[in-house]
Every structure is written in C-alpha cells, then in structure tokens.
Amino acid sequence: MKVLCFAAGFLAFAQAAQAETPVLDVLTYDSFIAEWGPGPAIEKAFEAECGCDLRFTAAGDGAALLARLQLEGAKTAADVVLGLDTNLTAAARKTGLFAAHGQTPAVDLPVTFEDAEFLPYDWGWFAFVHNKDLTAPGDFKALAASDLKIVIQDPRSSTPGLGLLMWIKAAYGADAPAIWEGLADNIVTVTPGWSEAYGMFLEGEADLVLSYTTSPAYHLIAEEDDSKAAAVFTEGNYLQVEVMGKLASSDQPDLADRFLAFMLSDAAQEVLPTTNWMYPAKVPASGLPKGFETLAKPEKSLLMTADEAEAVRATALDEWRAALAR
Amino acid sequence: MARRAGALIAAGLAALTLGPVAVVMMQAGEGMLSSADLAALRFTVVQAALSSLASVACAVPLARALARRRFPGRGLLVTALGAPFLLPVIVAVLGLLAVFGRAGVVNTALRGLGLPEVSIFGLGGVVLAHVFLNMPLATRMILQGWQAVPAERLRLAQSLGFGPRHVWQHIEVPMLRDVLPGTALAVFAICLTSFAVVLILGGGPAATTVELAIYQAVRFEFDLTRAALLALMQVGTCGLAVAVASFFALPAGFGAGLDRSADLPAPDGWRRISDAGVIALATLFLAGPLLAVALRGAPGLLALPVSVWPALAASLLVAVLAAPLAVGAALALALARAQGLGWVGPIAMLPMAGSQLVLGTGLFLLVFPFVSPATVALPVTVLVTAIMALPFAYRILAPQAQVLVTDYGRLAASLGLSGWPALRLLVLPRLRRPLGFALGLTGALAVGDLGVIALFAAEQGATLPLVISRLMGAYRMTQAAGAALLLVIAAFGLFWMCDRWGRGGTEA
C-alpha cells in the first residue's frame, strides 16, 4: 500500500513537472517518425526553439491517419495533423475538426494552392519509375500500346494508387475507362501499398512502377546508384501535395500555429527532401540537395482540387474496377 | 472444473471477438453492401476453398512419407515445416517471386530453354502462395494424427499381414477422416482473411477479398457500419465452414495405446521411390523461397538501423506474454470441449475469421474514451495477438485432448485426479508434444504479427514487423530484407525451442 501511495505521488509529481513544459501532440503517418524519417530532426529543431515537448503519434499511412482522426473525433488529444494529401482533405474537412490556419506563406508549388484549413509542407509528382536502360513511354497511350509491364497500387488501400486514379481521370476525364482498359494487359499486379509495388519493381518483376519523380534521388543520394529514372508524361504528371492542419479542439492553439509556421521554415524544409524524398513546399535558402537537379521535371502538372477529387472518386473507382476486373 | 473454466474462457473470447464488431457497428455509417462486396465474397470463398483443398491435398502424401520414413535430416525438415507459416506476408511473397516471378529462377530457366514462361499472377498464384504458406502447417497437423495412431493397432495390422493398401484402408483413412476436416478448416479460415497475398498475386481488382473491402470501408469511406457488416459476413462464412467440416469429420476411435513404440511400416518398391520423391519435391518447393529470403536478407543483416533492436525486444516480449496466454486458454477450451461442452469448439475458431482491422478498431473505440491508446499498447497488443493465435493452438490441441479424455478420463476420475495434479501428472505429460508445437507456433506468430499494433503504436515500443514496414516505406528494401530475416530467425528460434521441448528432444 505504501509503495502504491508513493508511486501515485511520484506520478503526480512527474506529471506536474511535465505540465510546466507545454506539450504539442502531432498525429502523423508512420514513416514520418521513423529513425530515418524527418521526425527526429524536426522534433529536435522545433523543441530547441519552442521550449515545449513535441510528441509524434503515428498511425499507419495517410489514409489510416484520417481514419484514426475520425475514430477519435473531437476528443482527440492531437493538436496538429500532418500527412494528409489533397485526395483526402475534402473528407478531412468534412469532419469539422480542423481550424483555419490563417497563414499565407509563400510556397513554391508548380500549381497555385490555396486552402483555408490545410497548408502544404512537401509535394511530389507521381511518375512511373524505371531503370535507365529502358526507353520509357511518353504518355499513357504509348504505355498502353507497349508490352511493358507495370506494377501499381490499389486505389482502395493506398494513396499513390488513388493518385494514379485521379491522374488518369484528370488527364482523360470521360475517356479514362478506355485508358484503363488499354493498361490492363500491362499491369503485372496491383499491390495494397507503395512498398510492395516498389519492392517488386526492384526485384525485377516489372519494368515500371508507380512512384514519384523524386524516387531516383533516393537511389542516387543514399545509395550512389544512378540507374533509376522517372518518366515524364506529355499529359502532365499528377501531383501529390502533403498537407498539415490544426485541430479546432487543440489546447495549444498558439503552439500549433508556431509549429505550422516552423514546418515551412528553412530548418524543417531542409530536412524533408532527403528524409521524406519529396520536394519541399518552400525551397530553403540553401536550395535543393545536390542530386535533385538531375531529376526529371514534368512541364505540365495536374492536380484536382480537394472537392473535385472527392466528387469523382467513386465513379473513377468503379471505372477502374470494371476495366481491370476481367 | 475444466468445463467451468472452458465455458468462462469461451464466453470471454466471444465477447472479445464480437464485442468490438458490435462497437464498430454502432458507429455512424450507411452500412450498405454493394454488388462488388458480394463479388468479393464469392472470390474470397473460392480462393480460400481452393487454397485449403490444395494445401491439404499436398500435405497428406508429405505427412505420410514423413510418418513412415526415417532419413538423416528428417527432424530438421519437420521443424523447418514451421518456417513458411511464420514469414511476414510480403517477405514470403518476395521469396516466392524470386523463384516463380517474372525474374525468378523458374522463368529464367524456362527462357534459357526457349520455353514459354509461367505467370505467378492470378488465381493460380494466389493458391500457390497459400499452399506455400499453409501446406507445411497442414502437414504438421496431419503428421500428428499419424503419430497418434496407437502402436497396438499397427502391431495388429502387421500380424494380419496388412499391405500398405490395407493400412491405408483400415487405419489411415479413419485417422484422416478425423484429422483432415479440422486441418482443412484451419487453412480455409486463414486464407479467408488473407489480404495482401491475394491482392499482390491476384493481379488486380478481380482478386478482391472481403478483408480489402473492410480496409476500404474503414480507411477511405469511414463507413464503420459497413466494415462491421463485412466482418460479420466473414465470420458467417467461417461459421458455415465449421459446420461443413464437422459434418465430414468422423472420430477415428482408435482407443488407448500403452505408448509402446512401433514404427509405421515402411513399404518398399515404388512406394519407397514415391515417398522419396514427395519429400524431395516438398523440400525443394519450400526451401527455394526460404533460401531466397535468406539470400535477400543476409546483406541487410550487416546494416541494420539501431531501432531494430528495441523493436526485436518488444516483439519477443509480446510473444513471450501472448503465447502462454493463447495456449493456456486453448488448452482449457480443448479440455472443456472434450468433456462434452460442444459449443466452445466453434467459439474457439471464431477469431480466425475475425477481421483484424475491425477488431483493432473496435478495441480502439472501447479504450480511447478512457486512456490514451498508446499507454495500453502493450497489453492490447498481447491480448489481440493471443486472441488471434488461439484458434491455431486450439486446433492443434483439440484432437489429442479428446483422445486424452476418452482414454483416461474415467481412470483420472476414479483416482480423484483433478485440478492442478491432473494438469501436472496427466495433461501436461500426455499433451506435451502438441503443447510444445502450439506454444512455438503461437509465439512465432506473435513475433511476426503486425496485427492491430499500428493503431495503438506509440512513438516508442514499435514492434519488428512495424519497423520492417517502415523501412520498406522509406525505400530501404535491403535493410527491410535484413530485418525480415532477423524476424524470421527470431520467430523460428522461438518456434524451434518450444517445439523441441514438446518433442522431448526426440525425433518427431
């Protein structure tokens, strides 16, 4: 009993001591907080300037993150959500859990991006990645006409998969089903997530894999391997914009605002390209890391607004299923 | 005593499996099932039934050959049969691709010979992968049936001059009627909820399972009612399978033996050659992808990130806590079932058909209003892992618990042997072999299980499967392969130790 009282007292003391430092809870996806992800460096840098305790909670990938937030609802302990993409923001907005950020930072995105609740922190072009010794097709039609093998992700379980769905829809609209039908015999398989698809590509199971134009940068910078390239399509490449938002229920609204601003500062933006392997939303003063200049740059960028994406998703999914389910 | 404990555990298990589904069901959502969901159900059942039949059809000749042949390395092979089942799905799939994929050994050889290539993608590939993952487990379960045939029966058969055909007719067929339906059911249930294998190797949306529809409902549509409905549909299918299996199952009723030792007759001639062929083929089929996993992982083993080690410790901790919990509960259920409490049998199989995602979501909803999910990550993980592993332990223990009670129940009762002494003097020694196997299997499963951990994961305390998935998600395929190999070694080591204890250091 004595031990219990002591323990309880100690706990209360420990909590009181902690309460003096404000805590900012950030809900994010899994790979953000990994040892090799941006999380550790960002936590260190932000804590150094905010006099607070930054705590990350991870919940699978972007889609799982949104599901987690919906499960928790207004009772969530999170102050900031980081890691949704524009295909998910409409659903996220619908929860009514997010507060307006009220910030107007200058960002370097290839398209204009305005959103009252969500701020971008990094972005990338979806692209088919291949080995350099392969002559990549220049558009979807050429890909469909070729006998090249591709591996893609399932739009029902993966955000890149959903991105490809939107890409073809944005580029071809009503003709999207025909493109999917043309691609059907090129698709080796459809994987549940990005990692399985990318892993299979690296093992030689496919000629191309749906990934990002920045993927070759990982191999180049981290592995000193310049054998990978990304294909630029004449229809334009679809964008993935990763965003963050502040929760209305936050008990640290000021700190949350500071964190959103910090994420767009050089200190954070410098970390992202070589940990998240995406383009920083705002190019830091030091510029992009060496190696990024070698990456393919699409001239045309496609992106549906959050509302457009939400509106066409169900139809696009049915078309996709009908075209491939044979 | 055992009946009351069994009833209590069964009630708790039912509450823990169905309660979360009910909680999820009560959330907002439209809960409409679409025609695509029904198509998914159809495909799910077809692939699970084919996978189950194929696994069992391959397992019978292999188990038979292993039961009646003695050769160097046999013990190793029997133990290694535990390995494929323990592989994380994506690791197993990459291993299979290294052999059967476009750039795999088989197709490279076919190309070299100028022959047409074979594709692993499609229904055939799904079944192939499920056979690779589950046939070894089925073999172990069936092999136990062979080993449980009392020596007295074999002696009698020999004295009557039974040839191999007659041993098959009078001993092996009755044994298989007893053992096969349960084994097939277990494989069916595993394949029913299999999701990544089906999707990766299925080749496209035609190969959509109910579990994927659940994923979609939870993650993109946040239609939890629909997710719960789908989960119930899955449980219902499994319930139907339980009914079918128990319709076909016939207790062999071999009666008690006195543990006299006798080897199965090992017939000569073409049977010897075919047994050798079966063993060689199975070894090749299983060893190929495993070897690929080892070769892929070996370079990464030297460059593992530091976060792998605490993750390994966390995974082992979960295993060490969850395995005895699962096996203890399964034993109580198996004994209660053997003593006539029939209704606990189907309940023990219930978690196998449950959707992990729905179970985890339900538990999350239950826990979240009271405590931060991250603070209860360990107990929840242990509990869920134990629940998920319990059906396997139960399947392994049930047949022999039945034999134990039938053969020695009266003797034990007449001696007033009950409670702890009965457990120590009768149950543990008589069931040591299946207990060791069950402990090893559940422990290893716990090491390799990603399960619901993701929903509860804290900043600290990630398990090894989670770290592997993070590594893969960050392009670090080599390190991921290394960590996966580490996981396989840890899981297999745990399995080996428990299994060896069960076999009392002797050959199986």
Added chain:
Amino acid sequence: MAELRLEGFRITQDDFTLRADLALPAGGRVAVIGPSGAGKSTLLNAIAGFVPLNAGAMTWAGQRIDALPPGERPLSILFQDQNLFPHLTVAQNLGLGLDPGLRHVDWGGVNGVLDRVGLAGLGGRRPAQLSGGQQSRAALARALLRARPILLLDEPFAALGPALKAEMLALVEETAGEALVVLVTHDPADARQFAKQTVLVADGVAAAPQPTAEIFANPPPALAAYLGQ
C-alpha cells in the same frame, strides 16, 4: 512331420539376452512359463516377427521364416489386449483375417466361425459392445479363420475369470486341430489343463520343451522358485 525349430536363437535388448535351441512339433500344445520379465512375451514376439533375431535361425517345416514380415509367417498371434480394431465391426474384424482389403471375404464362413466360438448373430457389433470373454472369442475366431499352422497366444485370456479362461482354453483345444499352439501363461493351472509340453523361460534361456506333468512334478530350481516351492 513339420516342426517349429529355433536354432542358435539369440535376442539382445540392452542388458537382456534370451537364447533358445528348441523344436516344437505340429499339432503340439505347448505352454511357455517362467518368472515375470524372463522373456516369455519376447520369445513369442520374436516368433511372430515383431522382435528381430540377433543371431540364429527360425524354421517351420524346414523353411526359414525369420526374415518374413509378421503377416506372411505361417502363424496367427493373439496379444494380451487390443486384438480387435475398435472402429470396425466384429464381422469386419474377422474378415480382415481372410482379406485385409475386405473385398474377397466369404461372409458365410465368417458367420460359421462366429457360430463355432459362440458369437452367432453378434457380427454386426463393435468390439466395445462385447464383453471381455466375447472379445476373446472374436479374436480367436479370426485366428481360426486364418487357419495358419501355428497359433501363438500371449496370455490373451488373462483378464478373464478362471471359469471363462478354462472355457476359452477348451475352445482353443477343440478348434485348433492340427495347429501348433504355443501359450504364454503365468498360471501353472493353464499349463496343466492345456499343454502336454512346457517350455521354461528363465535366466536368459528358453529351455527345450518337457512334458508338462514331469516338469511340475520335478521342477528345476528356477521354476520351483517361481512356483514358491
């Protein structure tokens, strides 16, 4: 006349050894008696083919039989227990003696033998539905159906009461005809009732058979000790 001959017969198991040099004639009624653990059952199991010989030879009518598998030896054996398959009917259990595939079975003959051993009409039952005495009769009936020239009995009636056991031995005597019957027993009364000759197994040796009356009238020291004299 045919005989079962053991020559230079030796079995070694750990620190146990059993030797024998003896011959048992066709039609004989032989008891095997001796202290518990001396190797009576081992002797019988070796003749039946369940224990391999370490040395020596075993012949029946001049033919080597020690390399044959149990089912091909010219003999039937009844064990102490577990002589019937519990999942098959009595008639099926008997039918196994004629054809292990149960395809070419003369079911009339099966019923005839059931009649002879007093089990008429019980062919459709499972062993568990029979009394102990009836189970013994069923096992014996199968041995009779197989009609092999040697019948080995490894205390198969030990669990029956004295009257029932005597009845069974009388039934064996009545039905065995020209077969050599070898009976392992620990009960001198069985030997006296049933066997004209007795083999004493003691001190690692199975001795040559002697007339039963003689050996009990003038027992060697090992037998005397066993009998408590």
